[in-house]
Amino acid sequence: MRTCLPILLLLATVVLVQQLTQWTGTPFYLTQLTMAGYYSLLIIGLCLVMGYAGQISLGHAGFFAIGGYLSAMLTTRNLLAYQDHQLVALADRLGLLMGRHDFFGNEILALHPWPAALVAITTAIVVSFLIGVPVLKLKGHYLAMATLGFGIIIYRLVLGTPIFGEADGISEVPGFPLLAGLSVSGDFGSRVSNYYIAWGMVIIAMLLLLNLINSRVGRALRAIHGAEDAANAMGVDTARYKLRTFILSAVMAALAGVFLTHYSAGIGPSEAGVMQSVRYVAIVAVGGMANLWGALIMGVVLNFMSLRGMFGSYDDAVFGAILIAMMLFAPQGLLRLALLARIKNLLTGKKDGAA
Amino acid sequence: MALLEINQLNRRFGGLQAISEVSFAVEPGIIKAVIGPNGAGKTTLFNLIAGSLPPSSGTIRFRNEVISGLQPFQIARRGISRTYQNIKLYPGMTALENVMIGRHIQSRTGFIAGMLHLPWTRREEAQVREHCLGLLEMLEIADLAEVEATSLAFGQQRAVELARALAMEPQLLLLDEPAAGLNIYETAEVGRLISKINSQGITVLLVEHDMSLVMDISHEIVVLSFGRKIAEDLPLQIQQNPEVIKIYLGEEEKEDAQG
Numbered sequence: 001m002r003t004c005l006p007i008l009l010l011l012a013t014v015v016l017v018q019q020l021t022q023w024t025g026t027p028f029y030l031t032q033l034t035m036a037g038y039y040s041l042l043i044i045g046l047c048l049v050m051g052y053a054g055q056i057s058l059g060h061a062g063f064f065a066i067g068g069y070l071s072a073m074l075t076t077r078n079l080l081a082y083q084d085h086q087l088v089a090l091a092d093r094l095g096l097l098m099g100r101h102d103f104f105g106n107e108i109l110a111l112h113p114w115p116a117a118l119v120a121i122t123t124a125i126v127v128s129f130l131i132g133v134p135v136l137k138l139k140g141h142y143l144a145m146a147t148l149g150f151g152i153i154i155y156r157l158v159l160g161t162p163i164f165g166e167a168d169g170i171s172e173v174p175g176f177p178l179l180a181g182l183s184v185s186g187d188f189g190s191r192v193s194n195y196y197i198a199w200g201m202v203i204i205a206m207l208l209l210l211n212l213i214n215s216r217v218g219r220a221l222r223a224i225h226g227a228e229d230a231a232n233a234m235g236v237d238t239a240r241y242k243l244r245t246f247i248l249s250a251v252m253a254a255l256a257g258v259f260l261t262h263y264s265a266g267i268g269p270s271e272a273g274v275m276q277s278v279r280y281v282a283i284v285a286v287g288g289m290a291n292l293w294g295a296l297i298m299g300v301v302l303n304f305m306s307l308r309g310m311f312g313s314y315d316d317a318v319f320g321a322i323l324i325a326m327m328l329f330a331p332q333g334l335l336r337l338a339l340l341a342r343i344k345n346l347l348t349g350k351k352d353g354a355a
Numbered sequence: 356m357a358l359l360e361i362n363q364l365n366r367r368f369g370g371l372q373a374i375s376e377v378s379f380a381v382e383p384g385i386i387k388a389v390i391g392p393n394g395a396g397k398t399t400l401f402n403l404i405a406g407s408l409p410p411s412s413g414t415i416r417f418r419n420e421v422i423s424g425l426q427p428f429q430i431a432r433r434g435i436s437r438t439y440q441n442i443k444l445y446p447g448m449t450a451l452e453n454v455m456i457g458r459h460i461q462s463r464t465g466f467i468a469g470m471l472h473l474p475w476t477r478r479e480e481a482q483v484r485e486h487c488l489g490l491l492e493m494l495e496i497a498d499l500a501e502v503e504a505t506s507l508a509f510g511q512q513r514a515v516e517l518a519r520a521l522a523m524e525p526q527l528l529l530l531d532e533p534a535a536g537l538n539i540y541e542t543a544e545v546g547r548l549i550s551k552i553n554s555q556g557i558t559v560l561l562v563e564h565d566m567s568l569v570m571d572i573s574h575e576i577v578v579l580s581f582g583r584k585i586a587e588d589l590p591l592q593i594q595q596n597p598e599v600i601k602i603y604l605g606e607e608e609k610e611d612a613q614g
Contacts, residue, residue, distance in 0.1 A: 208470040215469030215476060216462050216483070219448075223456045226445030233405055235431035235460035235523065244466055290447070 003210040014199045030195040036303035037198035038260040043299035045252030051290035053245045054225030058277045059147035062154035063250040065272030067120045067257025072170040072267050074116035080109045113176040117258045128250030136242045155272045169268030176262035184262045275316045282323040358383040364413035373399040375582040386559040388569045391579035397562040405437045406430040436525035438516045440532045444504040450515045451500040454487040457522025490518040510541050530561040546572050
């Protein structure tokens with residue numbers, strides 16, 4: 001009911017935008033819109049953690065990197081030389097390997113994207129659990145600092161490890177065959193289908209998260225955000241709820257990493273960078289913290305602008321500035337009615353009644 | 356057998372002995388009051404029972420099970436719910452949503468079922484809503500169901516908090532100064548309400564400053580002073596207990612004389 005109509009509107013908008021790019025002869029926009037869609041998966045997951053459960057994470061680029069890098073590494077690592085090894089032979093018999101030829105016609109035998117993605121997501125679950133158990137006991141800026149530390153560790157790990165390509169990252173990542181005939185890849189021929197794959201995932205994720213926040217679980221999360229001790233006293237296992245939300249958002253970040261990496265055929269260390277985490281937090285803040293729609297809309301708009309290069313070499317500086325401005329002038333987010341009312345009051349010269 | 360048994364309970368904050376060797380029991384079905392001058396340790400005692408604070412030593416048993424050392428949510432799940440002296444409602448949520456949190460342990464929709472919005476979770480949600488609306492009706496604040504709870508008047512917030520505590524269907528209800536900040540009529544109303552709740556089989560343990568309320572509704576009274584239990588008796592006996600008069604009522608008389 002209250003989620004159905006907006007979801008249908010989102011679906012209509014997605015279709016309309018695709019049609020518009022076709023009519024106006026600008027299908028190249030679909031590439032950035034697809035990428036922005038995958039980033040949105042991470043951003044709405046982070047919105048759940050920050051806006052609803054009230055926990056901050058400055059390490060979500062780390063989970064994105066776990067998804068992207070593991071998937072990239074496992075699907076590009078050539079196992080041809082180890083073909084006779086028992087494990088490799090077993091994986092081959094189970095159909096877990098995929099053979100192909102690279103640019104120069106060399107034969108490559110590597111893990112199939114499906115099992116690779118499974119490994120990547122499982123790793124994200126395990127890591128977010130191990131990080132979340134101790135770290136989610138912290139509050140406010142202590143939690144921010146701890147998650148920041150996690151983000152830095154992942155960044156330095158991918159930057160310093162040869163199998164993750166060090167400063168070059170990993171390239172020539174194959175497409176991800178989702179279903180028969182549907183593959184996540186950057187081929188120009190499949191630009192439209194990839195746009196719909198990405199946005200199909202966003203719509204499903206939005207539907208699931210909107211259901212969640214309107215359920216008993218969402219209510220408990222908001223209670224934790226509002227008064228954690230009083231939620232605990234009413235029988236809410238606050239530690240478990242915070243942990244599960246954190247893990248759910250880590251899975252969504254890792255999924256975004258997996259698919260975006262297959263889509264752009266590679267991943268580099270900047271995706272794991274701390275500035276990337278700051279950017280995600282800034283977007284959730286602009287979107288209104290406890291506002292999944294706001295986070296989605298701002299995520300798409302800002303990521304699209306950034307990916308189109310509209311902020312030039314000041315890209316990171318723009319997001320830093322957005323964060324400062326948000327905290328100063330509208331800590332509740334841009335897409336909040338209170339702020340709109342305030343602007344209206346300013347324009348009509350009325351005194352701010354809320355102050 | 357007693358519903359709640361407190362045995363040689365101690366709680367220190369640094370050098371301050373907030374609760375010192377306190378023992379008493381609460382029999383099922385009664386209203387028991389804990390009174391004492393400011394700083395006697397009444398709220399600390401409540402926090403120890405509800406699990407927000409661990410005791411330094413001593414034990415608390417509920418239905419013959421040791422609950423001291425458990426987390427508040429575990430104690431809530433065993434059937435103890437509470438209200439707070441300075442009201443702790445969840446901001447940004449309506450009165451009804453606040454009360455619905457009280458149904459948390461009576462319902463079971465988890466992350467997966469919640470995301471999928473399964474038919475049984477829809478039915479459960481409707482039942483929870485129904486039950487909580489009934490409670491708001493009983494407390495005569497049903498018309499405020501959709502108002503943000505923290506924007507309500509003080510007395511109404513108290514009622515929402517009480518509804519939230521009752522939504523858990525507790526066996527033991529801990530009320531921390533339910534009449535604080537209320538006028539004489541509202542206090543009398545709260546007294547009637549507590550008796551009504553008690554008559555439905557819920558055991559009540561309350562901390563209260565308002566003597567007329569305590570004497571009116573409670574079956575037994577425990578008196579604390581500087582963290583120690585100095586008396587435990589029926590209301591009439593407490594009123595005549597010389598030690599209680601000296602430390603408690605005597606102090607009030609002195610204040611009255613000054614005022």
